[in-house]
Amino acid sequence: MDKLKKIDERIYPIATLLIAIIVWQLIVTLNHVPLYILPSPLATVSALISDFGTIAGHVGTTLYESVLGFALSIALAFVLGILMDSFVVIKKSLYPILIVSQTIPTIALTPLLIVWFGFGILPKILIIVMVCFFPICISLVDGFEKVDKDYLNLFHSYKASKLQTFIHLKLPYAMVNFFSGLKIAATYMIMAAIIGEWQGGTKGIGVYMVRTKNAYALDKVFASILVIVIISVGFIYLINYISKKTTHWK
Amino acid sequence: MQNKALLEKTVPNSGENNTLITLDGISKSYDSAEILKDVSLHIRKGEFVSILGPSGSGKSTLFNIITGLLPADRGTLDVHGEIGYMQQKDLLLPWKTVLDNIVLPLDLKGSNKEASRSKAVSLMDRIGLKGYEHRYPSELSGGMKQRASFLRTFLASGEIMLLDEPFGALDSITKGSMQAWLLEVQEAFNVTILFITHDIEEAIFLSDRIYVLSSRPGVVKEKLTVSFNQQNKRDRLINPELLVLKETIKGLL
Numbered sequence A: 001m002d003k004l005k006k007i008d009e010r011i012y013p014i015a016t017l018l019i020a021i022i023v024w025q026l027i028v029t030l031n032h033v034p035l036y037i038l039p040s041p042l043a044t045v046s047a048l049i050s051d052f053g054t055i056a057g058h059v060g061t062t063l064y065e066s067v068l069g070f071a072l073s074i075a076l077a078f079v080l081g082i083l084m085d086s087f088v089v090i091k092k093s094l095y096p097i098l099i100v101s102q103t104i105p106t107i108a109l110t111p112l113l114i115v116w117f118g119f120g121i122l123p124k125i126l127i128i129v130m131v132c133f134f135p136i137c138i139s140l141v142d143g144f145e146k147v148d149k150d151y152l153n154l155f156h157s158y159k160a161s162k163l164q165t166f167i168h169l170k171l172p173y174a175m176v177n178f179f180s181g182l183k184i185a186a187t188y189m190i191m192a193a194i195i196g197e198w199q200g201g202t203k204g205i206g207v208y209m210v211r212t213k214n215a216y217a218l219d220k221v222f223a224s225i226l227v228i229v230i231i232s233v234g235f236i237y238l239i240n241y242i243s244k245k246t247t248h249w250k
Numbered sequence B: 001m002q003n004k005a006l007l008e009k010t011v012p013n014s015g016e017n018n019t020l021i022t023l024d025g026i027s028k029s030y031d032s033a034e035i036l037k038d039v040s041l042h043i044r045k046g047e048f049v050s051i052l053g054p055s056g057s058g059k060s061t062l063f064n065i066i067t068g069l070l071p072a073d074r075g076t077l078d079v080h081g082e083i084g085y086m087q088q089k090d091l092l093l094p095w096k097t098v099l100d101n102i103v104l105p106l107d108l109k110g111s112n113k114e115a116s117r118s119k120a121v122s123l124m125d126r127i128g129l130k131g132y133e134h135r136y137p138s139e140l141s142g143g144m145k146q147r148a149s150f151l152r153t154f155l156a157s158g159e160i161m162l163l164d165e166p167f168g169a170l171d172s173i174t175k176g177s178m179q180a181w182l183l184e185v186q187e188a189f190n191v192t193i194l195f196i197t198h199d200i201e202e203a204i205f206l207s208d209r210i211y212v213l214s215s216r217p218g219v220v221k222e223k224l225t226v227s228f229n230q231q232n233k234r235d236r237l238i239n240p241e242l243l244v245l246k247e248t249i250k251g252l253l
Helices: A002-031 A041-050 A052-086 A088-101 A106-117 A122-145 A149-157 A162-198 A205-214 A218-246 B002-006 B059-067 B098-102 B104-109 B113-126 B142-156 B172-189 B200-206 B233-238 B241-252
Strands: B019-030 B033-044 B048-052 B074-079 B083-086 B160-164 B192-197 B209-213 B220-225
Touching: A002 A041, A041 A052, A041 A218, A052 A088, A052 A122, A052 A162, A052 A205, A052 A218, A088 A122, A106 A122, A106 A162, A122 A162, A149 A162, A162 A205, A162 A218, A162 B104, A205 A218, B019 B059, B033 B048, B033 B059, B033 B074, B033 B192, B033 B220, B048 B200, B059 B074, B059 B083, B059 B160, B059 B192, B083 B142, B098 B104, B098 B113, B098 B142, B104 B113, B104 B142, B113 B142, B142 B160, B142 B172, B172 B200, B172 B233, B192 B200, B200 B233, B200 B241, B209 B241, B220 B241, B233 B241
Parallel strands: B048 B192, B048 B209, B083 B160, B160 B192
Antiparallel strands: B019 B033, B019 B074, B209 B220
16 A cells, blocks of 8 residues: 555656656657757657767766765765864864855866866865765764753763763764765765866766767767766665665664 | 651661661752752662652752752762662663663673673563564653663662653553552662652652652652551552542642
8 A cells, every 4th residue: 555655656756757758859859949959858868879888988987086075075074073073162163164165156166176186086076075075064063963962961871981972872863964964965966076077077977068068969968967867866865775774763 | 547647767777877868958059049958868778769749849950969960059968879860751772772772881881791681681571571672662662661761770770760750751551550560670679769750649659758849949848658558559559548648748739
């Protein structure tokens, strides 16, 4: 019954999407819209199939940068999060700056990073870290802060050390929050990599998109967008899965 | 009849060496508000003593002073033995199994994990948690969570247990069975219990002695000894003396 209901729920967005795709296909076919203005869904899929090898190569680079940047963001978020939680001075000094730093447009910084660090993967990874670190770190810090005072008193009465309190109480308590930050970061991850690649690079799906766009091969641009969406959704599913396994008590 | 109930210190063998907790003239204020005023009480080994009072009578403040979480403004506190403190909230960690929760204080002390677990498992059998060792707290009923919390408190200290309205959040049917359970466990484990409640009947049912606290400031209005059915407290609920004592206490409050 529950499973049926779940399928039932999913049918709405799927049906809407299908109708939109059919309408899109009809408009392009019936009006003879040229490829360099708007490619049809069928043209997009056939471009994906015919150019799959090239796209896969570029996607590989992008995935490599993304996963590396994402892992680095998590590590950095943990280091800074734990420091901010342990030392009030650090938190008071950094927390407001972190929030304000998010108003800086990343896209304006990318050319600078490329000037400083070249066309390799380093500037891309830095951009991913700049984008992904923030939601992870803030959710972690907030999670540490939200720990119920009664639990802290309990640990105090057991004479637990700071490290013990962290491992047995604060860290697991903050996990629920941490994963919600991680999900937000995952949705930004590939996009951040593409922003970096778009502005200069030799490999990556963003580079491929710029090249195909300049050649007016919009079917290939759309094919790469399709791939990006599929990968991003895959990542979110993966994180959801890990989150459910890790915070099973929720 | 009232006299019988109101007699103080009827237990004659109250040697000083038997007294585990002694409070003498404890006072505590927050800013200008006086919370506790000149509170004196004592608990002897193996006793079940209740502190009964309306909300705002500073009962929990008193517990915090006894456990050392709060300093008293005036008065002396003398505690012999380790104190375990259990609250109305079960405070079980949802990400740990029931067994891991129960042995947490021992794990934190660095005790042998095997030994503390086998000890906990045998105790779980005795308090009706058999088979729930590897379940998570979310799979337990309210009463079972309180039992697990009780066992954890017991393992943490063992000698003196301060119970702060432990059954306050339970429905009345569960509460009744938990009270009976607590009496059994107290006898089986031979622990000394200081119990906070605002439920008059609960206090009479469970206690050997009751301290009645007034509210704002908390002053000991009366020390009562529950002198009927001392050997079999379960029968107290059907003893008419319970109602008499209940009326007496109501008159005090």
